[in-house]
Amino acid sequence: MRTMRATLGAVALLMAALLAGCSSAASGPAKVSGEDIPDKPESGTFTMGIEPWLGYGAWWIAQDKKMFADQGLDTKITNFSEDAQINAALASGKIDSANIATHTAMKMIESGIPITAVLLEDQSEAADAIVANKRITSVAQLKGQQVAYEEGTTSEILLSYALKKNGMSLTDIKKVPMPAANVGAALLAGKVDVGVTYEPYLSDVKAKGKADLLFTAGEDPGLVSDVLVVRNDVIKEKPGQVLAMLKTWDQASGYLSEHPEEGQAIIAKNVGASPESLKSAFDGVKIYTLSESAELMQGSFAKTTVGDVSTAAKDAGILTKPVTAEQFLSDSFVKAATK
Template identity: 30%
Template sequence: MLKRIGGAGKLILVACSLMVASCSPSAEAPKARTEFNIGWSIYAGWMPWPYAQQAGIVKKWADKYGLKINIVQVNDYVESVNQYTAGKLDGVTVANMDALTIPAAGGKDTSAIIVGDYSNGNDGIMLKGADKLSAIKGRQVYLVELSVSHYLLARGLNSVGMALTDVKTVNTADADIVGAFQTPAVTAAVAWNPQLSVMKGTPGARQVFSSADIPGEILDLLVVDTETLKANPNLGKALAGIWYETTALMQRQDEQGKAARAAMAKLAGSTPELFDQQLATTYLYADPKAAVAATSAPALITTMTRVRDFSFSKGLFGQGAKSADAVGMSFPGKKTLGDANHVTLRFDESFMQMAADGKL
């Protein structure tokens, strides 16, 4: 389940995107068209997309609206978001923090049209020789810096009256985090699944905080270029139809549901058992009504305030950003956060609402 990797590459991308955005304000607006590319990378909550393509669900909904939709795998998560930001993809699966700090902060007007799930234990803080988070004070904490692991650490520390200054973070690649934690010298780490599940088996290790303690804050989205969506609203309808038909199927406990989940596990390079374990710590918004409610709730604005404040504090809005308000966001009910005159991340519930109303 590779995703949520921040760092220097993200900052370079943001800086480049800002230059592009500032130098090409007269770029030709997207026109109506019929073929689109949607990028995805391997993660339990995003496996409905490639499965839907394999099962013919993508074609069914694309045909309904006279479209061709290509569901494109990108092996590296950050590369998939970079390709979207550069205009090589019309949409992409992305975590809320990365949607804000890569395309939106880079000036690319982006609409989150499907709030697909939230991490409900897929991300966690591990300690050795202690069973309470407060014991982390003064330790070196190994994690992927500037990722949602870093955000989770900040939220965890805040919950026990501490700050990031109370620990020293050590930037560690997600591919190396398990090996590092298994060495005696490393006594604190933050990771996501599947690495997290392996680390839980380390002798003397305990999980002391997880994303289940901050439900709804680490969100996984499908985002689409806003101008492309405006010129082609049927794309949003087709994507919503694909998502909810597929997630309804995977929720079923009959043979068809089990077969769908097994196929998704195979596409993810996993086993049905491991895939089901990852789904157990993923709160999937399979019901469009629940997704609309979550997207329209005041809690989302609170979450995105925390996310943007953390992101700004770590320099993820680029050198030109003077405050956390530099990147504007909009929410259902015409609510905004940050610069209302420069909104580049939009939480658009309209297509989820159509699904909830049976109007797709």
């Protein structure tokens, strides 16, 4: 389990087990037009799953500042510590929505889980990276090298993308599977020359001065990113609640921009760390405002980045076939929320 972001791990097996209770014919984004989305939320509770990743931080600010109520919502946030738990809860209908990595959403679509991504929440810019000792100065030098990383995660997505960009694939390196939390220690101990990990572990490696960043997620903005997904039946039954959730995100992300110190303190508390220990992580993650999300979902994220994520996930063996933006992404709600 990744301590700070959901991973795929056993997603494939989990999805196979859950498909008996889901209609694969219903997979793909829910079709809804702006005129079909009411301005006010429907009655009842909207349930959302979340894990301790700071990219989801706007939701904790909304909870702390009672912003859900401002939008007429009764929202229940359920905390999960493992990706398998949150994916199972979403697929089985125990929660209405979940905050997950983009490639996890793609895997759900491939597995026939009927969900739609309605909001691009964040992207890693320098919080996920390939790090190497001083002897290795370019990705081109990775051929034949031992590379430590956690398989089935955003680390594998990033590594696969970087290798392909340099004319290689995962078969050109010597894989050293290990938890991302252990990669830095292995690198510093000289057990491997190259590793892929993320914050806060990156800061520990950089602080020792024995390794440098070789390639970051920011090389392709959105390659390592997260989305809010909602079950298709919920979108059809409660579109007003979904719209109100996005308006809440807008309010909370705006608060974070205007009050970064207080906002980061709220997020750090919910992640289970101090603001000081997460400084580099905050610097390396871009949390989108609603307008930024809307622009990207109608532009480069949908047209280019989704394809890059899909290709990297397929090359890494996470997906068995490409998944397109048209299969899981809907900009209807961000359009309605920003008009």
